[in-house]
Amino acid sequence: MRKKRIFITGAFGQLGDAVIREFHSGFDVLAADLSIPRQKHSVCRTAEVDITDRRKVQTLLKEFAPDIVINLAALTDVDGCERSPVLAEKVNVGGVENILDCFQGLFIHISTDYVFDGKEGPYAEDAETNPINVYGRTKLQSEEIVQSRSADWVIIRTNVVFDYNRRTRASFVKWVVDSLRAGKPIRVVDDQWNNPTWTVALAEIMHEMINGGVRGLYHYGGADYLHRLEFANRIADVFHLDRRLITPISTGELNQLAPRPLKCGLKTSKIERKLNVACIPIDTSLKAIYSKLQG
Numbered sequence: 001m002r003k004k005r006i007f008i009t010g011a012f013g014q015l016g017d018a019v020i021r022e023f024h025s026g027f028d029v030l031a032a033d034l035s036i037p038r039q040k041h042s043v044c045r046t047a048e049v050d051i052t053d054r055r056k057v058q059t060l061l062k063e064f065a066p067d068i069v070i071n072l073a074a075l076t077d078v079d080g081c082e083r084s085p086v087l088a089e090k091v092n093v094g095g096v097e098n099i100l101d102c103f104q105g106l107f108i109h110i111s112t113d114y115v116f117d118g119k120e121g122p123y124a125e126d127a128e129t130n131p132i133n134v135y136g137r138t139k140l141q142s143e144e145i146v147q148s149r150s151a152d153w154v155i156i157r158t159n160v161v162f163d164y165n166r167r168t169r170a171s172f173v174k175w176v177v178d179s180l181r182a183g184k185p186i187r188v189v190d191d192q193w194n195n196p197t198w199t200v201a202l203a204e205i206m207h208e209m210i211n212g213g214v215r216g217l218y219h220y221g222g223a224d225y226l227h228r229l230e231f232a233n234r235i236a237d238v239f240h241l242d243r244r245l246i247t248p249i250s251t252g253e254l255n256q257l258a259p260r261p262l263k264c265g266l267k268t269s270k271i272e273r274k275l276n277v278a279c280i281p282i283d284t285s286l287k288a289i290y291s292k293l294q295g
């Protein structure tokens with residue numbers, strides 16, 4: 001029997017690494033991104049593609065003929081989106097349109113808790129959306145496109161995705177670990193609340209959703225609801241680093257361009273019930289990352 005084909009966009013970002021690892025043995029995977037890192041995965045085929053390049057996207061989809069698309073590609077720099085709203089819309093919304101215009105199979109789309117305003121999180125799937133920055137608005141638009149143009153879709157909203165990945169530019173865990181290991185003091189906000197999500201656990205959930213034929217909108221995140229300072233402290237403890245180097249700061253003091261939803265995060269009971277699974281405690285995920293790095 002031929003293996004099912006999965007086309008992964010944004011495959012060499014933070015989440016992509018775990019997604020490739022999760023799917024490469026059971027599926028025929030084509031991993032695509034803006035550029036392919038030098039130490040690329042030899043486990044699957046790769047392709048350079050910008051999802052805003054409509055013709056290239058369509059040619060690739062025609063040639064590879066995937067059964068499933070996992071769309072991870074996005075402009076994820078929240079302040080960058082605020083600075084360049086046209087580009088943010090082109091990538092986060094237009095890119096999705098480009099794929100869906102010529103793809104009829106199962107479309108798995110990753111969205112965010114930033115579709116909410118962060119006044120009373122954590123949020124369930126049926127909570128009212130009200131994004132407060134460009135990134136959140138474009139991701140909400142992308143969800144609407146998926147729901148209106150695809151006949152076979154899954155949207156997973158997740159939040160504060162983490163792993164320690166040497167290749168990834170923006171990884172909170174890597175930043176905290178590398179800074180503390182170098183004895184460098186860091187300031188971390190104590191007023192942004194989420195339930196951070198380990199990439200490996202999220203990739204496994206995607207696999208279970210595919211196996212179980214699950215469709216629709218679901219929230220997925222870690223089992224612990226905490227603020228970012230507490231997350232940094234947990235990282236320090238698990239990695240045996242000095243948490244005294246971490247001092248609190250408020251989001252307001254950072255003067256970031258894009259407003260941040262503060263009390264955000266996601267309720268996960270819908271997916272836990274559907275798949276009969278339990279979300280993973282943050283210390284369990286961090287200990288697994290720590291052990292992997294030691295080994």
Ligand SMILES: NC(=O)c1ccc[n+]([C@@H]2O[C@H](COP(=O)([O-])OP(=O)(O)OC[C@H]3O[C@@H](n4cnc5c(N)ncnc54)[C@H](OP(=O)(O)O)[C@@H]3O)[C@@H](O)[C@H]2O)c1
Pocket residue numbers: 009010011012013014015016033034035049050051052071072073074075076077091095110111112113139157158159160161162168
């Ligand atoms: N990280 C989080 O905390 C978080 C939370 C909730 C939801 N999500 C969602 O999860 C998904 C994966 O996020 P991530 O954490 O893996 O982010 P990431 O590390 O920034 O990965 C996104 C990937 O997409 C690529 N990309 C950007 N523009 C593209 C384009 N025009 N065409 C093709 N690829 C493009 C990026 O390449 P470059 O690096 O070269 O730009 C990057 O490799 C995204 O949809 C994001 O919105 C993430």
